[in-house]
Amino acid sequence: MMRKIIFFIFIMALLIPTIPAMAVSPAGERYINQIVGGGNSSLRRASQSIYHNGHRERVVLDVLSEKLLRTYNDTSQTGVDALAWACKALGQSGDTRYRNVLQTVKKNAKHSKVRKYAKQSLNDMPAGKVKKPYKKGSVNLKAMEKKLAKGKSPVPSSKKSKRKRKSGKNKYSLSAIEKGMSLEEVDELLGEPTSTAGHITGKSFNPFYRGSDHARLIYFYKGKGRIHFSQRSRYSRRVWRVMEVEIDPGEPGYP
Structure with missing residues (x-):
């Protein structure tokens, strides 16, 4: 009986959405911290930076996609602005993995500005089949928030990031x-x-x-x-x- 219980717990652990395992760059770690730990202003700043930098790390874009899918119906002024930039940030990547995310936002978002930028960003996506589309729930934002609240990085960091945190510099x-x-x-x-x-x-x-x-x-x-x-x-x-x-x-x- 005990073996069955242990086996069941093991299987459930595998099914729980996890945080991306790929190490992230110093810039990417900063964007994730902003997206996960901040409000609309932080989301807007992170999205603007991702857009202007042409940042394409999937570990970062996955977190941004999850945030977008969970908040695209925010109709506050700061929320709409942040969500529009999030759409632009995903669109500039040209990564078809996020096409379905933008399609969902385009179809269901309450505010016309958010739908508008989701549509424009979709136009930046190349045509063709998507092998591994992003699925809602693939990133556990709550688990990441808890790690960040404890002063820990919500994602695996590069060696440089680890050295920086250890030295305090x-x-x-x-x-x-x-x-x-x-x-x-x-x-x-x-x-x-x-x-x-x-x-x-x-x-x-x-x-x-x-x-x-x-x-x-x-x-x-x-x-x-x-x-x-x-x-x-x-x-x-x-x-x-x-x-x-x-x-x-x-x-x-x-x-």
Whole structure:
């Protein structure tokens, strides 16, 4: 009798939705923490970053899909904005694994804006059969929330992430930085730079300037390299995004 009980418990454990086992990058871990542990504002910021960075880690997109499937009927202003960005983030991946997620949102979401962006994002998905479509419940958000509340990572981390948490330091190498990341993300992953420099571009004076940005900023990291940021709108001066990463162990740290 005892053997049957143990066997039954073992089988049930296998059937319970689990957290993705794949190790996640430092950026991916940050996005998952935002999606799982935050509210609508955090979901929006994570989705915007995933969209602008072209982030395609399935372990991250699975968590985003689960969140979207469980909250797509949120009609609050902040909720609608966050959900629209979540749809865009999945769409930019071009991964057909998430086509059914967007189809569900397009068909059932209460707010027209959410349905609109789900439809647009579906258009970014290539045609063809899907071998392993994402299924609702594949990610256990509650279990992830509990881990995060205890100060643990909700997903297996890369070796760099583990070393960082163990040492208590908030520093990675420049290789952890992705094109399209916000300045806020870079500050969180790398800490303060050795020095900075910036300048405005011709577009600030001449609307016919061929460049697409209004200002640029450079972060210098001694012994690591430098990161170039671009500001694409004079009306959103708080938004700087990574344009280029130069890894150079010989970087002096100053212009």
